[in-house]
Amino acid sequence: MKIKAIAFIVFAFFILLAAVRMHPFGDISHSTMDDYMIENGQNDTAANNIVTSVVFDYRGYDTLGEATVLFTAIAGVLVVLRREKNE
Numbered sequence: 001m002k003i004k005a006i007a008f009i010v011f012a013f014f015i016l017l018a019a020v021r022m023h024p025f026g027d028i029s030h031s032t033m034d035d036y037m038i039e040n041g042q043n044d045t046a047a048n049n050i051v052t053s054v055v056f057d058y059r060g061y062d063t064l065g066e067a068t069v070l071f072t073a074i075a076g077v078l079v080v081l082r083r084e085k086n087e
Contacts, residue, residue, distance in 0.1 A: 023029070037054055045053035055063055 016050060037058060041053045041058075042048065042049045045057040047053035047057065
């Protein structure tokens with residue numbers, strides 16, 4: 001019971017910290033990373049579309065990770081819901 005309470009307090013702390021540090025809704029301030037990608041995206045990646053260059057080149061490992069999680073979830077569902085053959 002003590003571990004659950006500590007885990008809850010730590011989780012609540014991080015949620016509150018994220019809420020305090022969150023940008024206000026509708027705030028359109030740009031970061032230096034945004035400016036870099038907009039200015040250098042075509043030269044760095046040779047892609048004409050900045051969204052394509054961000055998703056597939058700058059965040060390629062993240063996209064690969066998302067695909068891996070999706071594949072693992074589908075494989076898990078198939079394993080759980082498969083039907084056994086009657087022999």
